[in-house]
Amino acid sequence: xxxxxxxxxxxxxxxxxxxxxxxxxxxxxxxxxxxxxxxxxxxxxxxxxxxxxxxxxxxxxxxxxxxxxxxxxxxxxxxxxxxxxxxxxxxxxxxxxxxxxxxxxxxxxxxxxxxxxxxxxxxxxxxxxxxxxxxxxxxxxxxxxxxxxxxxxxxxxxxxxxxxxxxxxxxxxxxxxxxxxxxxxxxxxxxxxxxxxxxxxxxxxxxxxxxxxxxxxx
Numbered sequence: 001x002x003x004x005x006x007x008x009x010x011x012x013x014x015x016x017x018x019x020x021x022x023x024x025x026x027x028x029x030x031x032x033x034x035x036x037x038x039x040x041x042x043x044x045x046x047x048x049x050x051x052x053x054x055x056x057x058x059x060x061x062x063x064x065x066x067x068x069x070x071x072x073x074x075x076x077x078x079x080x081x082x083x084x085x086x087x088x089x090x091x092x093x094x095x096x097x098x099x100x101x102x103x104x105x106x107x108x109x110x111x112x113x114x115x116x117x118x119x120x121x122x123x124x125x126x127x128x129x130x131x132x133x134x135x136x137x138x139x140x141x142x143x144x145x146x147x148x149x150x151x152x153x154x155x156x157x158x159x160x161x162x163x164x165x166x167x168x169x170x171x172x173x174x175x176x177x178x179x180x181x182x183x184x185x186x187x188x189x190x191x192x193x194x195x196x197x198x199x200x201x202x203x204x205x206x207x208x209x210x211x212x213x214x215x216x217x218x
Contacts, residue, residue, distance in 0.1 A: 002101070013112045015043040016080060020113055023060075023084035031061040032081065044077040054207040055181055056081055058214075062147055068173055069094065069143040073134065073164060074152025075106050075120065082149070083115040092143050096123040096134045098153060125153055133163025144173040150180045155187045162191045165199065178215040188213075 019039045023032050032040075037056045059078050063070060063085045069092035072079060079095050086093050095118060097103040103122045110118055123134035133153065145168070150161050161180070182188045183205055192203045192215060200218035 009108070012043065012045065013109060016040075016109065017113055019043045020080055020084040020115075023081065024087045029064060031064045032057070032085070037081075040077060040081060044080065052207070052211060055179075055212045058206060058212065059149055059179060060085060062177055062179060066147040066177065068092075068146030068176075070147045070149070071142070071145045071168065071171075072096065072149040072151070073161065074150075075102065076151065078149050078151065079106065079118065079120070080109070080113070080115075083110065083113070083118045087115065087117060091117070092119070093117060094119045094121065094140075094142060096121055096136075096152070098123055098125045098134060100124075125157060128163060128167065131159025131163050131166075132157050133159065133167050136167065142171050144176075145171050146173050146176055148172070148176065148178040150178055151182075155182070155185065160187050160191055162194055165195045169199075172217075174217055176217065180213045180215055182211065183213040184209055184211045 019036065023036050023040070034057065037053055037060065041053055041056065056077060060081055063082045070082060070086070072082065072095040075095050075097045082093055097106065097120065100122055103120065107120055110120060121137060123136065125132045126135040148164065150164055153161060180188055180192065192213060195201050195215070196203070201215055202218055203213050203215045205213045
């Protein structure tokens, strides 16, 4: 399917440019409207895997309200949404992506959109103590992270998304908000339980049927 993706790239990139331009022009302290969220989801395509509309709406709202750096684990439609919302502000936005093919494709889209403020990093999955998570580039300097979009690594990865907390804890601000997608699945709920067992955290499932959650420190 990669050949088809490349053939359709000019059309997809042009559509995303128009939609992201709409979001960027209205973004100053304003969360994206439902219509723009829908346009972004349709332009992005890949609807079977892309973040749901409710999750995109919550991500957009918190991206506008947060003030520090933003970290995204895994990339997709949310990357473009946050990129559009932070284009006018001096915000550090770091995205970790382990899949090199997907990284190259998204890098191409970000370059087309001129989202130079988005730091997209190819971060292969490596073994830590009892789990696998992204390999953080040596010397990476981050501001205090106030928002985390936790969409990866895949649940098939040993430990799933657990590695976020033990690996990045020192970089998270005390008022950091972690948005975890897919909390309708047992594996993601177990990860939140594991986090709360080693650090005082509160989780509130949001979205239709609790498909995602907001996690904060006590």
